Amino acid sequence: MKQWRLKEIVVMSALSVVFAVVYLAFLPVGKILAGLFGPIGYDLIFGIWFIVSIIAAYIIRKPGAAFLSETIAATVEVLLGNAIGPMLIISGIIQGLGAESAFALTRYKYYNLQVLMLAGIMAALFSFVWGYFTSGFAALTSSYVFAMLLTRMISGALIAGLLGKWLSDALAKTGVLSSFALGKEKRRKHAA
Template identity: 60%
Template sequence: MMKQWKLKEIVLMSIFGVVFAVIYLLFYFFGQGLRNFLTPFGLAPFGYEVIFGIWFIVSIIAAYVIRKPGAAFWSELIAGTVQVLIGSPAGPRLIISAAIQGLGAEVVFAATRYRNFSLYVLVLAGMSAAVFSYAWGWFQSGLAALTPGLIAATFAVRVLSGALLAGLLGKYISDQLAQTGVLRGYALGKELQEKREKEAS
């Protein structure tokens, strides 16, 4: 899957994975605080759901920037593995969760044969990661024990979070990085450069 990859692309994907592992871990504690805050209102199940999309964002960014098969999957897996190594309370099973989330995003990019990285596709990838993660959580996190109404509500919130915090925000962050010129050696940076040259001609 990675035969066509350049060394610098592998390095960048790994950097993304490590950086977002730290961010993910911070959001784990933020989500716990949010859950505690919402508990008196009977909304504890939504504590993590509203921010769940943040845990898919590295797969969107890596795929959008590098545009190679496997970028979404491997970046998410790296992030999950690093989280475990730096002491995530979620434990080793987090690696499986990360792999499933990354696969959820990857299938959308694969469906386009890695040729379409429009906002629409990025948002769909974030939503797909949410669907895959919810399916895994159904068995692993006890989501099946919720009432039908809560299942529908938490599922909808997670998918929306995936669309906004992974798809939309992931594109925004990537575009901002590309504007600085640090990604000029990668697919997204080259696309931006070609666009500038066309506008200037």
């Protein structure tokens, strides 16, 4: 296994803190959507809460990046005052494991759009199973629960996977990631 460099740890941690703030900022949006559409409203944007795991893994490309970044983000979010409290850290761990599983399936060799979208889908799937048992989804009709799951998976693919890739690529274009795996890949492609 490749050793982590200090700058990779620092960047992953910084991304986690930034996205902890983003995650908190999206809670009111989720509440508004849930008020308008019911529980499925949160699922429309649930991918935002997985995005740091995809971005960190895509930039750093080391085992554990998705899991650790999501866990750190959840921990920081709790420290910043998320009302859910420490249970949110467990949610972050589960979401991070979901995203991490997609990269592990490829043995950490592929970081293309399909794998990033799969990571978002897997984070959605893992989080949904957790949510099913902790959020009372069993009281809903099975067709509604399936619609929630499908919506969350699409959100994970598009918001976490597609948007995460786009944001990372845009950041790489600035040159600030030139010494990271993503920056090196972009340089090689540009030189070819």
